Amino acid sequence: MIAERPFELAGPDRLVRRGMLGLPAGAVDTAVLFLPSGLKYRAGSHRLNVRFARRLNDLGYATLRFDPAGLGESDGHLSAARAEDIASQIEGGLYIGDIRLAVDALRAQSGARRVVVVGLCGGAISAVLAAAAATDAVQGVISMGLPVVPFLPVESGAVPQARVARRRVGNYVRKLISTEAWGRVLRGESDFRGIGRNLRGAFAQNRAVVSSLETFRPDENPRFIGSFRTLEAARIPHLMIFGSSDNRWIEFESTFLVRELSGSMAQGSYAIELVPHGSHEFHFESSKVQAVELLEHWMNTRFPPMAPMTRTQEASHDAR
Amino acid sequence: MTPGPRFSTMEIHRSASRATGTRFPSTTAVTLDAPPATVPVLRAARLAPMHRGFFENRRGKSLYHALHGDRPAPDEVWIFCPALLEEATFALRPSVQLAEAFAQDGATVLRFDYEGQGESEGDARRLGVSDWADDVTSAIDWVRQRFGAHVRVNLLALRAGALVAAEAALRGTSPVHRLVLLAPVLDGAKHFDECLRAHLTTQLACFNKVNEPRAVLKEQLQRGQFVSVLGHDVGQALAASLAGARLRPLLADFRGETDVVHLARAAGREVTAALADLHGLPRVHLHAGPPVTFWDQSGRYWELTADLSTQVRQLAAREVPPREGA
Numbered sequence: 333m334i335a336e337r338p339f340e341l342a343g344p345d346r347l348v349r350r351g352m353l354g355l356p357a358g359a360v361d362t363a364v365l366f367l368p369s370g371l372k373y374r375a376g377s378h379r380l381n382v383r384f385a386r387r388l389n390d391l392g393y394a395t396l397r398f399d400p401a402g403l404g405e406s407d408g409h410l411s412a413a414r415a416e417d418i419a420s421q422i423e424g425g426l427y428i429g430d431i432r433l434a435v436d437a438l439r440a441q442s443g444a445r446r447v448v449v450v451g452l453c454g455g456a457i458s459a460v461l462a463a464a465a466a467t468d469a470v471q472g473v474i475s476m477g478l479p480v481v482p483f484l485p486v487e488s489g490a491v492p493q494a495r496v497a498r499r500r501v502g503n504y505v506r507k508l509i510s511t512e513a514w515g516r517v518l519r520g521e522s523d524f525r526g527i528g529r530n531l532r533g534a535f536a537q538n539r540a541v542v543s544s545l546e547t548f549r550p551d552e553n554p555r556f557i558g559s560f561r562t563l564e565a566a567r568i569p570h571l572m573i574f575g576s577s578d579n580r581w582i583e584f585e586s587t588f589l590v591r592e593l594s595g596s597m598a599q600g601s602y603a604i605e606l607v608p609h610g611s612h613e614f615h616f617e618s619s620k621v622q623a624v625e626l627l628e629h630w631m632n633t634r635f636p637p638m639a640p641m642t643r644t645q646e647a648s649h650d651a652r
Numbered sequence: 653m654t655p656g657p658r659f660s661t662m663e664i665h666r667s668a669s670r671a672t673g674t675r676f677p678s679t680t681a682v683t684l685d686a687p688p689a690t691v692p693v694l695r696a697a698r699l700a701p702m703h704r705g706f707f708e709n710r711r712g713k714s715l716y717h718a719l720h721g722d723r724p725a726p727d728e729v730w731i732f733c734p735a736l737l738e739e740a741t742f743a744l745r746p747s748v749q750l751a752e753a754f755a756q757d758g759a760t761v762l763r764f765d766y767e768g769q770g771e772s773e774g775d776a777r778r779l780g781v782s783d784w785a786d787d788v789t790s791a792i793d794w795v796r797q798r799f800g801a802h803v804r805v806n807l808l809a810l811r812a813g814a815l816v817a818a819e820a821a822l823r824g825t826s827p828v829h830r831l832v833l834l835a836p837v838l839d840g841a842k843h844f845d846e847c848l849r850a851h852l853t854t855q856l857a858c859f860n861k862v863n864e865p866r867a868v869l870k871e872q873l874q875r876g877q878f879v880s881v882l883g884h885d886v887g888q889a890l891a892a893s894l895a896g897a898r899l900r901p902l903l904a905d906f907r908g909e910t911d912v913v914h915l916a917r918a919a920g921r922e923v924t925a926a927l928a929d930l931h932g933l934p935r936v937h938l939h940a941g942p943p944v945t946f947w948d949q950s951g952r953y954w955e956l957t958a959d960l961s962t963q964v965r966q967l968a969a970r971e972v973p974p975r976e977g978a
Binding site: 333334336337338345346347348350352371372373375377378379380382397401402403404405406407408409410411412426502575577609610611612613614615616617620 | 693694695696697698699702704705706714718737738741742744745748769770771773854857858859860878880882883884885955957
């Protein structure tokens with residue numbers, strides 16, 4: 333049987349946010365909040381959050397898989413918009429308030445002393461922004477496939493980072509043999525403006541790396557950089573996991589890692605781990621296993637679970 | 653004489669147009685553009701309370717469910733049968749909204765996750781269509797235990813969930829009154845081939861080349877290994893069961909009424925071709941839906957659209973004769 337139960341939380345706006353709470357047998361010292369990736373729901377891409385959360389429950393951590401307002405089973409309605417516009421909103425901190433509500437409720441319901449926030453892609457950037465806005469309430473962050481380069485609105489005319497653009501152009505070339513791809517072109521369903529931007533980016537000169545920390549460029553999310561620095565200043569442990577084949581990694585490596593972190597994979601409170609040949613969402617089983625191992629090891633090191641309960645403690649827990 | 657196809661496309665469109673003020677295409681293929689470049693707004697829309705939890709299937713696994721509607725003793729319950737694998741993840745939100753819309757009309761809806769899918773317990777790698785059809789039967793049994801044996805059960809299914817629902821309706825031990833199928837997968841073998849294509853795309857993304865073409869993946873499945881389909885590991889149980897699954901023979905033998913709604917990015921004239929495999933079946937009604945997809949990574953964000961919601965609710969509200977032999 334599953335040791336999980338539905339979770340509900342009403343915000344000050346009276347909208348109900350829903351989730352799934354997992355409590356291990358025994359007292360809990362650390363609870364882990366899982367966020368949805370982008371516009372998917374709390375189970376995560378290919379139920380990655382379900383897998384992670386149930387593994388952590390087995391190890392003695394409490395977990396909450398959480399749908400912010402407008403996603404999954406929660407109240408609220410996001411008006412129809414382009415995915416990139418909604419992504420921009422999320423990258424700008426749309427869910428900071430909801431995450432703070434969930435952190436406080438999770439702490440109260442689990443009895444945990446410490447809360448770690450985990451997310452992939454849109455969930456990762458939300459985790460970083462929310463933790464930085466609540467350094468008194470969040471004790472750790474795990475961000476996977478973290479997007480540090482914001483979605484580029486078509487209207488901006490901006491082009492993507494050269495290495496990313498070249499990779500995408502390589503994908504276009506491979507698709508030249510696909511009848512399905514040609515069908516999309518002929519039906520007018522292809523994103524021609526996006527293709528144009530990638531071609532311009534691929535053949536543009538690489539922009540020079542500038543060391544100034546004060547100047548943000550169009551390929552940087554200033555909210556992320558400020559939040560990252562806040563987490564470092566507050567010494568909040570932050571694990572970043574990327575698939576080495578993920579465009580988000582290429583973007584991160586080419587911009588933030590080089591410019592801001594001098595290429596260092598671990599320093600201060602942060603650590604960066606790579607899953608070899610991993611995709612953005614860790615699709616292959618071997619990638620998932622490695623991601624789980626990295627997450628488990630980091631949790632064990634930074635937030636060791638409480639010692640296993642004695643039989644008396646177990647009986648007392650069951651009676652609660 | 654074999655009855656001809658019964659399309660009610662334009663009737664549905666006209667009635668939906670009246671209800672929503674939406675203009676539908678008439679006879680030409682139309683592609684709906686992406687939503688406009690606007691700042692998305694989070695509106696304070698409240699969902700009615702839903703009762704959530706787990707029930708046990710016949711293999712002893714806990715299946716996640718959510719019950720929508722506040723009738724203490726409904727005569728009729730709709731059970732939503734989700735799509736399979738990642739399509740179910742993408743479609744979760746529109747499914748919640750459709751269940752909510754049904755509940756606002758006074759209906760009772762049970763949404764649930766198959767074993768090893770969504771938030772249900774289990775490992776999907778050794779499961780196939782018949783296992784999940786058995787989960788539908790478990791859901792029906794749970795509904796009848798809760799509301800009484802007299803309750804009429806209808807199934808509403810999305811994509812490959814249609815194959816699961818049709819098998820449950822035909823071969824399950826609990827009677828099903830009628831089916832509504834949204835964008836159903838007609839041919840399981842073709843669908844699984846598409847799933848394997850997703851594997852090739854992921855290989856390209858990860859390794860810049862295809863190391864394991866489809867033939868190799870099929871051999872791996874036959875040897876008992878598992879293959880990733882957009883992150884979901886599947887095994888031979890699913891491959892074999894989808895290879896042998898076609899919607900037409902299942903619907904041909906089902907004694908109740910079935911409404912099939914075709915959904916695609918482009919709507920209009922392609923409907924006839926898309927649903928050609930179902931032409932001529934008695935008790936099966938084919939409908940063209942609005943040009944909307946919400947179960948894949950289309951680069952566009954779709955919640956449940958008002959026109960689709962209206963169309964499906966009108967179909968659900970339609971009076972249908974009792975099942976033959978019921």
